[in-house]
Amino acid sequence: MAGLSKDVPPPTEIKLHQASKVLEISFADGKTFRLPCEFLRVYSPSAEVRGHGPGQEVLQVGKKDVTITHIEPVGNYAVQLTFSDGHDTGIYSWDLLYEYGLKQEEMWQRYLKRLEEAGASREPQPGQEMPRPKGQGRVE
Template sequence: MSAPIPTRVHYHRKARELELGYGNGESHRLAVEYLRVFSPSAEVRGHGRDTATLQVGKKFVGLKDITPSGRYALKLHFDDGHDSGLFSWDYLWWLIERREANWADYLKRLEEAGASREPLGIEVKQL
């Protein structure tokens, strides 16, 4: 069975949540941080769990833009510069269904790595 296709997509900027509305009246809101740390991009996921890169410091990430990709996915443009990876309807539905388990696993991996959701600070580039 394939995932339902959203009939409405709305970004709640202040809450930093993406809302997906469906034809049956269901609506689900996903935190942008959750979407960012579970990005389907090779940069984040690698080529399997053993090669995935743990995303840290993404607590306050937001979206700059959302663009459709055909009739099957969204491309999310995060304000930290990340914009690779397509969020297919199937993948977004999987994120909705597994939100609690995924988040608990992410927090566990952060703890094991001694890392944090909090950003480290302002990045200073050398000239």
């Protein structure tokens, strides 16, 4: 069973700021990270985003307005986030979220560069998948 690595302090608080679309996570070492929903969505640890091996990552586009609609604890080591575009298959371990907090700026710049190279946009495009109405379960 996955747990916290000995190098990562346990989280002490997690808050979702709906208006600013930011997930704020505080850790026992005093560090607090403010991770935008869009950042967490485009760097989802799911196979749908990461692929099944190196070089198989799928560039996420049009996610500027995405929000987190639900946070579900996974044991005592992670959370599963549900996003407004229906994506809900990523399990975000505390280790991963701590690493994302430390590397957020360089990861964000890499994402923006990949978007630019692909001629893609953060802006939602007409015809992109619309958010699912609240209260509906997953559709396989």
